[in-house]
Amino acid sequence: MIFFSLDLMLKLIFAGILAGFASSTMGVFVVRLKMTSIGYCMAHAAFAGAALGMLIDNYLILASINLNINLPLIMAFLFTFLTSILLGPLSEKTKLDVNVILGFLFALMLALGFIFLSFLPSGVISSQAVSVLWGSIFGVMIEDLIALAVISALIIVFLIFFYKEFLSIMFNKKMALASGINVSLFTFIILLFNGLVITFSINIIGALLVYALIVNPASTSFQFFYDMKKIFIFAAIIGIADSVAGIFMSLFFDLPVGSSIIIVSCIVFISAVIISPKRRWKMKKQKGIDEWNNTN
Amino acid sequence: MSISPIIFLKNVDSIYEGESRPTIKDINLKIRRGEFVYIIGPNASGKTTLLETINGLVRAIRGQIRVFGLDLKKNSQKIRKNIAYMLQTWDIEPDEPFLVKDIVMMGRSGKLGTFINPRKQDWELVKDCLEIVGMLRHYKKPIGKLSGGEQQKVFLARALAQDADILMLDEPFSNLDTDSRSMVLDILRNYKQRKNATILVVSHFLSDVSFQIDFIDRIVIMQEGRIIMDGSPDEVLQSEEYICLKTNRS
Ligand SMILES: Nc1ncnc2c1ncn2[C@@H]1O[C@H](COP(=O)(O)OP(=O)(O)OP(=O)(O)O)[C@@H](O)[C@H]1O
Ligand SMILES: [Mg+2]
Numbered sequence: 396m397i398f399f400s401l402d403l404m405l406k407l408i409f410a411g412i413l414a415g416f417a418s419s420t421m422g423v424f425v426v427r428l429k430m431t432s433i434g435y436c437m438a439h440a441a442f443a444g445a446a447l448g449m450l451i452d453n454y455l456i457l458a459s460i461n462l463n464i465n466l467p468l469i470m471a472f473l474f475t476f477l478t479s480i481l482l483g484p485l486s487e488k489t490k491l492d493v494n495v496i497l498g499f500l501f502a503l504m505l506a507l508g509f510i511f512l513s514f515l516p517s518g519v520i521s522s523q524a525v526s527v528l529w530g531s532i533f534g535v536m537i538e539d540l541i542a543l544a545v546i547s548a549l550i551i552v553f554l555i556f557f558y559k560e561f562l563s564i565m566f567n568k569k570m571a572l573a574s575g576i577n578v579s580l581f582t583f584i585i586l587l588f589n590g591l592v593i594t595f596s597i598n599i600i601g602a603l604l605v606y607a608l609i610v611n612p613a614s615t616s617f618q619f620f621y622d623m624k625k626i627f628i629f630a631a632i633i634g635i636a637d638s639v640a641g642i643f644m645s646l647f648f649d650l651p652v653g654s655s656i657i658i659v660s661c662i663v664f665i666s667a668v669i670i671s672p673k674r675r676w677k678m679k680k681q682k683g684i685d686e687w688n689n690t691n
Numbered sequence: 692m693s694i695s696p697i698i699f700l701k702n703v704d705s706i707y708e709g710e711s712r713p714t715i716k717d718i719n720l721k722i723r724r725g726e727f728v729y730i731i732g733p734n735a736s737g738k739t740t741l742l743e744t745i746n747g748l749v750r751a752i753r754g755q756i757r758v759f760g761l762d763l764k765k766n767s768q769k770i771r772k773n774i775a776y777m778l779q780t781w782d783i784e785p786d787e788p789f790l791v792k793d794i795v796m797m798g799r800s801g802k803l804g805t806f807i808n809p810r811k812q813d814w815e816l817v818k819d820c821l822e823i824v825g826m827l828r829h830y831k832k833p834i835g836k837l838s839g840g841e842q843q844k845v846f847l848a849r850a851l852a853q854d855a856d857i858l859m860l861d862e863p864f865s866n867l868d869t870d871s872r873s874m875v876l877d878i879l880r881n882y883k884q885r886k887n888a889t890i891l892v893v894s895h896f897l898s899d900v901s902f903q904i905d906f907i908d909r910i911v912i913m914q915e916g917r918i919i920m921d922g923s924p925d926e927v928l929q930s931e932e933y934i935c936l937k938t939n940r941s
Contacts, residue, residue, distance in 0.1 A: 556808075560800060562789075566797060573778075574776075574800055574801035574853065575769070622789075
């Protein structure tokens with residue numbers, strides 16, 4: 396068990412709560428709209444961007460230029476965001492399936508990220524890079540906290556004001572379009588928030604794992620409810636609980652914080668799948684069909 | 692009172708994203724306000740594509756389309772808010788996480804406009820529409836737990852809740868028993884009379900409504916992406932095209 400100042404503890408838990416809330420709420424969109432591979436790709440783009448940012452930062456420091464901005468964060472956001480908005484046009488122009496492009500981009504981003512990291516002097520790698528890749532208790536900065544708080548507040552505001560639009564789009568995009576909703580605008584907003592959440596969560600969870608905190612709590616919530624409102628609320632609760640529990644697990648057992656959070660979220664998800672009333676009902680139905688097929 | 696058609700298509704070809712050839716070709720169609728039009732034709736003849744060309748979901752690459760007197764290209768969003776479009780049914784997962792009441796309210800989402808959340812009177816309207824189709828008892832049920840026919844009635848309620856001047860229904864009878872079919876026809880008749888609404892119904896055959904043919908103002912027959920016949924029921928039922936369609940079927 397590690398001991399910290401109360402200050403650091405509070406900062407960490409607060410970051411966990413905010414990251415858990417924001418990621419899992421976005422996760423409901425991502426899971427329902429089947430954007431999981433897009434999000435996965437975005438997270439890796441964030442990693443490449445952050446690595447590039449660190450590299451540039453490093454050269455600037457060598458040249459004694461102080462821009463006083465958080466370059467890794469800015470680059471991470473630029474990378475995720477560009478990935479998400481270029482994806483559609485790219486697949487249209489090349490006539491390739493979106494998933495093919497995603498697979499390609501995913502590998503490219505990971506490779507780029509490691510190349511950028513390899514240019515960094517070894518001392519820098521150990522501290523900053525590790526925090527970007529796997530998250531770290533010490534990686535959380537006050538700017539991350541403020542940003543996550545603002546993003547969370549914005550997500551709530553958007554959900555309140557545009558709930559009917561989001562609901563329509565999540566039910567059926569074509570129907571939503573036909574009833575006069577600006578589907579591409581709202582899809583853009585969802586991708587934008589996704590990029591923001593990923594960017595500001597990577598310091599605590601890490602770019603390679605942040606995606607699980609987006610997908611796992613939402614997938615867990617989908618196992619239990621038939622009503623999107625409940626799914627949103629329950630996903631947020633699970634997301635927060637996962638990250639706080641993960642933080643304590645990491646403190647008690649001296650484990651990496653990002654990995655601990657993700658392990659907790661995976662255990663919760665697996666348990667949910669096992670006890671899910673929805674799944675049991677589905678399996679029963681399938682069994683009925685099989686039996687019927689066998690007897691005929 | 693304006694005599695200009697509410698739906699106007701002139702020499703329209705339209706094409707699906709990624710396809711090289713237009714799916715429907717050289718479509719000329721004028722529909723007046725308050726008309727009840729029945730569109731029939733075999734599978735893949737382009738009936739659904741025609742409906743989706745009218746609300747701009749499928750892109751027209753040639754010709755001119757005007758709805759409510761407005762150019763579709765420039766006003767698609769505005770036009771769509773006033774066309775209720777009921778999609779041909781698709782398989783809904785049994786664990787689909789949406790409630791009947793929310794789905795019916797979605798009919799109003801576009802029309803209410805941004806920033807306006809459903810108000811009390813909107814929920815009242817949703818209840819009324821579900822009552823009309825006889826599905827009010829499923830108000831709070833998940834959609835996936837309803838039968839195919841019940842789902843179809845819920846989607847009809849959704850279209851009614853939009854309170855639009857044009858209703859476009861794609862195969863609204865496909866899952867319905869005879870009683871339900873005549874119930875739906877009655878609902879459409881009332882809706883049309885109350886709002887002087889224009890109604891377009893797509894179906895494979897006329898048999899769905901043959902018992903109430905007098906209610907239909909006009910029948911359009913499609914084949915291989917073209918309109919091959921367009922006229923009053925009397926004209927169409929005696930036409931070679933219709934007889935041909937009927938014999939091919941049996
Ligand atoms: N999304 C799409 N992309 C490309 N082609 C399509 C698409 N949807 C339909 N088509 C093609 O367009 C043609 C017309 O299809 P459409 O759905 O309009 O037929 P339909 O008359 O409604 O048939 P059905 O009675 O089976 O509903 C078909 O050949 C079909 O293969
Ligand atoms: Mg069709």
